[in-house]
Amino acid sequence: MKLFKILFLALFIISCNFDPNNSNYVPPDVNWSNFDELPSLKGCDDFESAQKRKDCFESAILSSIHSNLDLSSIVVSSEINDTIFLSLLIDKSGDLSLIDIEKTDNLIPYIPTLELLVRESIQKAPLLYPATKTNIGVPVSTKIKLPLIIKSN
Numbered sequence: 001m002k003l004f005k006i007l008f009l010a011l012f013i014i015s016c017n018f019d020p021n022n023s024n025y026v027p028p029d030v031n032w033s034n035f036d037e038l039p040s041l042k043g044c045d046d047f048e049s050a051q052k053r054k055d056c057f058e059s060a061i062l063s064s065i066h067s068n069l070d071l072s073s074i075v076v077s078s079e080i081n082d083t084i085f086l087s088l089l090i091d092k093s094g095d096l097s098l099i100d101i102e103k104t105d106n107l108i109p110y111i112p113t114l115e116l117l118v119r120e121s122i123q124k125a126p127l128l129y130p131a132t133k134t135n136i137g138v139p140v141s142t143k144i145k146l147p148l149i150i151k152s153n
Helices: 002-016 050-068 114-123
Strands: 081-090 096-102 131-133 138-140 142-151
Touching: 050 114, 050 142, 081 114, 096 114
Parallel strands: none
Antiparallel strands: 081 096, 081 142, 131 138
């Protein structure tokens, strides 16, 4: 046990003598540019234009959320035709999560479990590729905001 304490003390003393000013490490520059890769998913990378890849990605995400949104048990007494805005996070691992839902005031009286239903549908989204900082090749988290139209039949 005494040996461990002596080694720990020796390591602590050595590490305290580290001077970052004498280090050769140079952190990579993080310059945000139009050449960085937006988040994507299978099939959307086939487009040449960044705008078409973005449109494909947003359309596919919304389509997935909408098709997995189970509103079949919801019965409403009046017609619903409203748009909500989903603030989403695609983390650096490609996992999609809901940050916030905006403009739900008109829908909550009809669909009190709307946020839970949207969260469940987001969990069923397809595999995503995270955004990438191309100058250093590092995946990064991205926030996006998408409109989702809710209509009654």
